[in-house]
Amino acid sequence: MIKIEILNSNDLLRTGEYVFYKNYLTIGSHHTSDLFIDSDGLNKSHSTLFFKEDKLYVGNMDKEIYLHVNGKKTKGQKLLKKDDLIKLKTVEIMVIDYSITPTTSIQSYIEETLTSLKKENHPVLDFLLPEDTIDG
16 A cells, blocks of 8 residues: 655646555556656656565656655655655655555455445446346
8 A cells, every 4th residue: 555645746636645555656647657647747657656575665767867755866766754755847745654555455355345235236336247247
């Protein structure tokens, strides 16, 4: 789980808090990025947040691009901690919280949620599952 807050961006619709239940997060101006930000100067695949063991790092996809962490210019990978401020061109991102997300926990969550929705015969199932799998 990676929880961040975009504090400043030219793309005002992207400001606010985000929680990602994954261990690798891409940030860029391309629509395939996990965190898509349409902002001046941001590359299509600009940076990543990722775990090495239980520690969170930020890294640049392009080794020629600098980023700033807590006001210090850096290149390559940088260890992060809670409340660190990352600046990617005009985008400012604060690290709020993080923890490694076991892949089994995501699957368990999905299964538990689906089971609960089936018990309630919730109408959202019509959109999530094909008709012939709802009763199964």
